Amino acid sequence: MTQQITVQLAETKREKPDQTNLGFGRVFTDHMFMMDYTEGTGWHDARIVPYQPLTLDPSAMVFHYGQTVFEGMKAYLTEEGRVFLFRPEKNMERLNCSNERLCIPQIDGDFIIEGLKQLIEVDQDWIPTAEGTSLYIRPFIIATEPFLGVAPAKNYTLMIIMSPVGLYYKEGIAPVKILVENDFVRAVKGGTGEAKTGGNYASSLKAQEIASGKEYSQVLWLDGVEKKYIEEVGSMNVFFKIDGEVVTPALNGSILHGVTRDSVIQLLKHWNVPVSERRLSIDEIAQAYRDGKLEEAFGTGTAAVISPIGEFLWGEEKIVLNNGETGELSKKIYDTITGIQKGKLEDPFDWITEVPVSAAK
The missing domain is CATH 3.30.470.10 (Aminotransferase class 4, branched-chain amino acid transferase, N-terminal domain)
Known part of the structure; x- marks a missing residue:
């Protein structure tokens, strides 16, 4: 051109x-x-x-x-x-x-x-x-x-x-409370979930309104077919640290290809932290919590970079992570990415x- x-x-x-x-x-x-x-x-x-x-x-x-x-x-x-x-x-x-x-x-x-x-x-x-x-x-x-x-x-x-x-959240990099959404869905494979288009966000507002009414910051979206597998949190991609391994839902046609998501995966691999992209159910998360293996969870996106999660409410079960405090890995990722963005740290990834x-x- x-x-x-x-x-x-x-x-x-x-x-x-x-x-x-x-x-x-x-x-x-x-x-x-x-x-x-x-x-x-x-x-x-x-x-x-x-x-x-x-x-x-x-x-x-x-x-x-x-x-x-x-x-x-x-x-x-x-x-x-x-x-x-x-x-x-x-x-x-x-x-x-x-x-x-x-x-x-x-x-x-x-x-x-x-x-x-x-x-x-x-x-x-x-x-x-x-x-x-x-x-x-x-x-x-x-x-x-x-x-x-x-x-x-x-x-x-x-x-x-x-x-x-x-800062996108007034509390900054402080853990937020998340409501697991069981009724509404964000997107389905074959729909527009992979696209960054206004309708996806308009359709999310009702669930967000309900979560806010219960004093929760955002919702955790489950898949639109079985309402079992984790997709995104609010308008962010989501990661979980389970027994030393970081897991994020695999891109499946309904999950947005997050730039920050990709950056976090690259960073974890650079640090030799085990990281995988796969299907991840809310039942697995709850069981990891009960077994004492759920260590951290956080959302990733341009606006907030990293948003640590301190609590999930799934039905009647409360899942509290890291005593409701920001996890060590979440903080390290946030500091590193923002440090590169502001020119305070070396950029080994170009x-x-x-x-x-x-x-x-």
Whole structure:
């Protein structure tokens, strides 16, 4: 792709938020990246423009048939003022996998990363510096064709917006309580579980609402057929340490290919920690707990990186891990990945992509 990226700078800048109270996903930077797709022309008109509301026809197909995909990434500012992205090529690969499932045209991942780098350079002063903060990046694609018909759209818009964020969970890397979901399911093989698409998250809200009402942070999803095998926790992949071995559910067609999940597996193998990807039932977890072999559990994802689990509620049985405290391995993984992301630790895996910036703070 040889097209150029045009840049229109905002005439007025937004007030930046208090870095000590950022929250997550509430405040957005001055600019955004946009690009359009037209059948017969392909992807075109790549541009960086001031952050602004969209104007869409009420019949735009995204509103009616849910043809949309997204990604989640972060940019990090090191102590030396360098700007790092963490494995952005994997996000672009996954975005194209989601595109394939939702019948959305493929993108040129390298070109989108280049557009993202330029966007970060334009808004580099939005990257927060406080401990535990980063610049969250949301690439997404929506179907924009005005047509009430169930078919792949002929027009799309790709956008990237960015938000300075603090920790996803206010408690930071502190164990959360999880409700095992026995009624609702997140996805089934053959559905859209492998794709990062909005409908998957909308369908999860009811179970989350019930869990919150019982003062649990998230739900543990079981498979959609037998409601027996573990899939994900909330919107994260999940790991268990059982008698010295780390186990995570195998990718089966309904589980998201997590970038952090893959990074954790690589890291554990690098440390010679036994790790396996296989089918894992909730009965096995409960029995491991009763036998005193369930040592740790944690979720993995871009937003929180590592989210230790302190308790599961499965029916009437409470499964309390590590006395409700953060496990040693969970903490080590978190410290290592965030250390690599922030440039504090060596990167032996070539995970980091540096963003050239002219004068990072």
